[in-house]
Amino acid sequence: MIIQALAFYVFAAIAIASGVMVVTSRNPVHSVLYLILAFFNAAALFVLIGAEFIAMILIVVYVGAVAVLFLFVVMMLDINFVELRQGFMRYMPIGALIGLVLLAELVFVGGAWTFSGEATQVMLAKTPEIAAVHNTEAIGNLMYTRYVYLFQAAGLVLLVAMIGAIVLTHRQRDGVRKQRIGAQIAVRREDVVEVVKVTKGGGV
Amino acid sequence: MLETLLAHPYLAHPFVAGYVVPTVIIVVQILAIVVPLLVAVAYLTYAERKVIAGMQLRKGPNVVGPFGLLQPLADGLKLFAKETILPAGANKLLFLMAPMLTFILSLIAWAVIPFDQGLVLADINVGVLYLFAISSLGVYGVIMAGWASNSKYAFLGALRSAAQMVSYEVSIGFVIITVLLCVGSLNLTAIVEAQRTIWFAIPLLPMFVIFFVSTLAETNRTPFDLPEGESEIVAGYFVEYSSMAFALFFLGEYANMILMSGMTSILFLGGWLPPLDIAPFNWIPGPIWFFAKISLVLFCFLWVRATFPRYRYDQLMRLGWKVFLPFSLFWVALTAGVLVTFDLLPKA
Numbered sequence: 001m002i003i004q005a006l007a008f009y010v011f012a013a014i015a016i017a018s019g020v021m022v023v024t025s026r027n028p029v030h031s032v033l034y035l036i037l038a039f040f041n042a043a044a045l046f047v048l049i050g051a052e053f054i055a056m057i058l059i060v061v062y063v064g065a066v067a068v069l070f071l072f073v074v075m076m077l078d079i080n081f082v083e084l085r086q087g088f089m090r091y092m093p094i095g096a097l098i099g100l101v102l103l104a105e106l107v108f109v110g111g112a113w114t115f116s117g118e119a120t121q122v123m124l125a126k127t128p129e130i131a132a133v134h135n136t137e138a139i140g141n142l143m144y145t146r147y148v149y150l151f152q153a154a155g156l157v158l159l160v161a162m163i164g165a166i167v168l169t170h171r172q173r174d175g176v177r178k179q180r181i182g183a184q185i186a187v188r189r190e191d192v193v194e195v196v197k198v199t200k201g202g203g204v
Numbered sequence: 205m206l207e208t209l210l211a212h213p214y215l216a217h218p219f220v221a222g223y224v225v226p227t228v229i230i231v232v233q234i235l236a237i238v239v240p241l242l243v244a245v246a247y248l249t250y251a252e253r254k255v256i257a258g259m260q261l262r263k264g265p266n267v268v269g270p271f272g273l274l275q276p277l278a279d280g281l282k283l284f285a286k287e288t289i290l291p292a293g294a295n296k297l298l299f300l301m302a303p304m305l306t307f308i309l310s311l312i313a314w315a316v317i318p319f320d321q322g323l324v325l326a327d328i329n330v331g332v333l334y335l336f337a338i339s340s341l342g343v344y345g346v347i348m349a350g351w352a353s354n355s356k357y358a359f360l361g362a363l364r365s366a367a368q369m370v371s372y373e374v375s376i377g378f379v380i381i382t383v384l385l386c387v388g389s390l391n392l393t394a395i396v397e398a399q400r401t402i403w404f405a406i407p408l409l410p411m412f413v414i415f416f417v418s419t420l421a422e423t424n425r426t427p428f429d430l431p432e433g434e435s436e437i438v439a440g441y442f443v444e445y446s447s448m449a450f451a452l453f454f455l456g457e458y459a460n461m462i463l464m465s466g467m468t469s470i471l472f473l474g475g476w477l478p479p480l481d482i483a484p485f486n487w488i489p490g491p492i493w494f495f496a497k498i499s500l501v502l503f504c505f506l507w508v509r510a511t512f513p514r515y516r517y518d519q520l521m522r523l524g525w526k527v528f529l530p531f532s533l534f535w536v537a538l539t540a541g542v543l544v545t546f547d548l549l550p551k552a
Binding site for chain 1: 223298328329330333334336337340341343344347348351359362363366367369370373377390518519
């Protein structure tokens with residue numbers, strides 16, 4: 001048991017420390033790498049509470065895809081660090097104000113925390129045996145059976161967002177030569193090869 | 205002998221029995237996987253040179269040792285004796301971390317690979333997701349190397365690799381989902397056991413082909429080796445690396461090839477199962493079948509390398525997004541439909 005507790009504190013401490021490093025490190029690429037470290041430790045915490053499916057999905061989706069694209073973009077930024085720090089004092093008051101507002105909101109939320117009646121019922125419900133129900137199966141049952149309409153609605157929202165992104169970035173350019181694979185494959189020998197009888201000294 | 209040793213009062217102490225002994229056992233198991241793996245990696249490089257030489261009517265390495273069998277050792281020794289060069293302006297920490305990361309990722313995935321019934325280091329519930337997660341992390345070694353080198357060729361290679369690996373992961377994900385629909389579990393042992401009647405390569409043949417091609421792209425192998433592209437961007441992401449740092453990239457790439465072959469044989473070729481459960485076939489133990497299947501897939505990797513020219517970059521993206529993605533999505537829907545219609549869904 002002591003090993004589990006030790007592992008929890010190690011992972012939690014690294015997660016928080018790397019979260020702090022994300023916002024404080026000067027080099028944005030380092031920030032993204034610390035973010036990845038934070039994701040990893042969050043995944044490890046999920047494993048510790050027995051939610052191995054969510055842990056793996058966290059790594060596949062966030063570390064394996066989202067953070068790669070972050071890194072992709074951040075690496076290509078041309079950042080002048082001196083210039084970046086110049087406006088610091090100018091924006092400091094407004095930044096501090098926003099930070100204070102957020103902190104106050106967090107404190108209010110934490111102070112006025114109550115569970116709804118239904119949530120308390122769920123919390124008091126008997127937890128099924130871990131050996132009997134795998135959490136992959138449990139999540140699947142909840143998402144695709146009980147909350148299927150919400151799931152579909154979320155999917156639709158994502159679909160609309162995706163179509164919107166494509167429409168916004170798509171532009172039709174005229175006069176661009178594109179490879180048309182269908183046309184290439186459909187070419188017959190007769191269309192492209194012409195056998196010409198060349199007479200001596202006559203040319204083609 | 206062993207019993208008397210284990211009955212020693214020192215070993216019976218709860219701390220020793222609870223933590224030290226299991227740790228020692230796990231370390232021994234890890235070594236039992238990693239050491240043969242590294243030998244396999246060394247001889248895969250030898251096999252690659254021999255196979256491609258054979259296909260090009262050459263002899264391949266034949267000077268160091270009998271049939272050139274000591275060539276991988278000689279290569280390793282040569283790399284070991286070289287100087288490690290840190291380029292000026294490189295980000296030193298990330299520059300050195302990138303090859304280590306690539307190498308470590310290619311090793312830790314083997315923790316969940318089952319070599320036979322019960323012969324697996326960690327038989328976790330979400331084995332196939334773990335493999336998928338680890339293989340999707342492989343891109344970080346490449347990106348970090350490309351960025352930390354502070355060289356434009358390395359950076360171009362890294363960008364290509366990032367786009368390529370993310371694109372092909374999508375279709376790999378759909379292929380895995382198709383297999384999972386037929387199995388009803390994410391456990392790798394269960395996936396192999398579900399293929400007792402028929403290997404998934406037969407009913408899911410198109411997905412098998414897509415998976416194989418996607419693994420080529422995922423491991424940056426020919427014809428998708430644009431991140432290296434020696435004719436355009438010198439050697440891509442590892443152009444600034446020398447000595448053991450380069451060797452770690454090299455070993456990692458080949459270990460990844462073996463891993464992907466292992467994954468192909470587990471998902472589609474029935475893992476350790478013999479092709480038919482009858483007399484001459486089931487005399488041969490499971491791990492040998494597994495080894496034979498991995499070798500077969502690896503041979504295809506080498507065969508492809510000796511046969512195909514490199515893809516153009518836009519063709520690579522077109523194949524990933526416009527051909528494999530719609531087709532695998534369609535096949536997921538088809539498989540699910542067939543399983544539900546004919547009531548073939550695996551019972552939990």
